[in-house]
Amino acid sequence: xxxxxLLEEAVSRLVVDPDGVYxxxxxxxxxxxxxxxxKLSEKATVVNIDKDTQVLExxxxxxxxxxxxxxLVHGDFRHLRALLKACGxxxxxxxxxxxxxxxxxxxxxxxxxxxxxxxxLDMRMDTEQQLSAxxxxxxxxxxxxxxxxxxFGEERYARRIAREIAKEREIKPINxxxxxxxxxxxxxxxxxxxxxxxxxxxxxxxxxxxxxxxGALQEVLPQAVELLVTGGRIAVITFHSLEDRIVxxxxxxxxxxxxxxxxxxxxxxxxxxxxxxxxxxxxxPSESELADNPRSRSAKLRVAEKx
Numbered sequence: 001x002x003x004x005x006l007l008e009e010a011v012s013r014l015v016v017d018p019d020g021v022y023x024x025x026x027x028x029x030x031x032x033x034x035x036x037x038x039k040l041s042e043k044a045t046v047v048n049i050d051k052d053t054q055v056l057e058x059x060x061x062x063x064x065x066x067x068x069x070x071x072l073v074h075g076d077f078r079h080l081r082a083l084l085k086a087c088g089x090x091x092x093x094x095x096x097x098x099x100x101x102x103x104x105x106x107x108x109x110x111x112x113x114x115x116x117x118x119x120x121l122d123m124r125m126d127t128e129q130q131l132s133a134x135x136x137x138x139x140x141x142x143x144x145x146x147x148x149x150x151x152f153g154e155e156r157y158a159r160r161i162a163r164e165i166a167k168e169r170e171i172k173p174i175n176x177x178x179x180x181x182x183x184x185x186x187x188x189x190x191x192x193x194x195x196x197x198x199x200x201x202x203x204x205x206x207x208x209x210x211x212x213x214x215g216a217l218q219e220v221l222p223q224a225v226e227l228l229v230t231g232g233r234i235a236v237i238t239f240h241s242l243e244d245r246i247v248x249x250x251x252x253x254x255x256x257x258x259x260x261x262x263x264x265x266x267x268x269x270x271x272x273x274x275x276x277x278x279x280x281x282x283x284x285p286s287e288s289e290l291a292d293n294p295r296s297r298s299a300k301l302r303v304a305e306k307x
Contacts, residue, residue, distance in 0.1 A: 004031030005100060005296040006237055009283050011035045013303045014235045019043040020093030023084065025077035025220065026050060028102040030059035036096075037066045045069040047092075049083060051076045051126040055102050076126065078216035080223045095224040097236045099217065099243050100299065101125075101207070109177075113207060115199035118178045123203075123210045133206045137180060138173050142166040152214070152242065153205030161187040161202055177203075204240065214242060221250045225274060228306040233278070235303045244282065244300050251277050251304045275304040 011032060014022065018041045024033050027048035037046060046068050050056045056074055063070050075083045077097070084092070105125065106113050112122030112133060123133040136145065142162050150158035164187035165174065174180050181199045188198040208214060224234050238244040253259055254275040258267045282300035289296055 003103065003293045003295070004028070004035070005098065005293065005299045006283060006285060006289075006301045007032060007035050010096060010098075010235045010237060010301055010303075011039060013278060013301075014094040014096055014233050015039045016231055016233055016305075017093045020229075020232075021045045021047070021089060021091070022094040022096070023047040023049065023080075023092050023224075024096045024098070025080065025224075026096075026098045026100075027059045027072075028055055028098065028104075030062040032096055032098060033059075033063060033070075034066070037063075037068050040068055042067045045071065045089075047071045047073060047084065047087060047089065049073045049075055049077050049080070052102070052105065053127065055104055058104060076216060078219040080220050081227065084227065090227070091229050091232075092227050093229055093232045095228065095232075095234045097217075097220070097224075097234075099213070099237060100239045100295075103295070112177055113203070115177060115181050115197060115203045118176060120176060121174065121180060123207045125211045131210055133210050134173075134175065136206055136209060137165060138169050148209045149202050149205045151205070152208040153201035153203075154241070155201040155205065157188050157192065158202075163187070208242075214246065217243060217246050218250075221247070225254060225306060230306055233303060233305045235301060237299055237301050239298050239300075244302070247302050248282075251275055251302060255304070274307055276307055278303040278305055 022036060027033060027050045033046055033048055048059055053074055056072060060072055071087055073083050101113060105111050109117035109119035112119045121134040121137055145165060146159045146162035149155045149161055161184055164183050168174055168183045174183060184199045184202055192198060228234065236247045238247055255273050255277050257273050258269060259271045260267050260269045279302050282302050285296040285299055
């Protein structure tokens with residue numbers, strides 16, 4: 001069962017017009033949307049986007065009892081403007097981005113997201129795309145693998161892991177999650193295995209690379225703000241520092257009146273603030289939520305309003 005993270009905290013800050021149009025760019029099982037619908041009138045429209053057809057089908061079942069107009073869209077949120085235009089929508093009152101991986105994806109060993117089960121090296125959120133974790137692990141150059149694991153996984157032993165992967169695939173392809181875990185275990189020194197699973201950061205890095213998660217996030221944020229009506233809000237839930245840094249820096253830039261270099265004596269950027277940041281510090285899960293759902297431990301919520 002997928003448990004939505006920071007549910008009330010996100011939804012309560014998102015709704016500004018109960019009759020408005022709201023978009024969940026990562027609908028998952030629809031948990032946030034069910035809560036959101038409870039705060040909206042029957043005149044409202046809720047658009048649900050996900051690039052995982054299996055997850056979208058689960059959301060379809062969970063959202064069947066909602067009285068508002070519900071639109072389900074299969075697509076990548078990096079194309080938000082085009083996806084909404086195809087639905088006849090040109091402006092919205094709220095945009096929600098929950099960037100966590102769905103429990104349906106993690107717990108299904110056949111999807112290859114988890115280092116704790118046996119499954120194919122896949123990790124594709126959109127099963128229709130060609131690139132999978134298998135291609136990265138078995139075909140990408142060792143140096144490029146090391147960069148991915150270091151930059152996206154913030155793994156200090158990235159070079160050692162990439163080197164061990166390269167050695168193993170010379171003998172035979174690495175086909176399953178458990179095979180990759182064994183390779184990583186050989187590469188990581190014993191003292192680094194005490195607190196956290198040695199494969200955690202590498203699996204995170206591969207998943208981010210396979211799905212181009214950071215690139216998609218950077219593309220969707222300006223589109224979301226452009227689509228918002230005045231007073232509309234955007235709420236983003238992140239699960240690791242790389243995502244949070246992108247959101248934090250984007251909100252900060254769009255809330256400033258000038259983005260010229262500090263040493264420049266005269267403003268030439270003509271930048272105008274378009275956002276008001278509503279969460280000076282990110283909202284994090286409460287102790288009770290952490291107890292009920294340990295997977296929420298790294299979640300951070302940031303919210304901004306369009307001026």
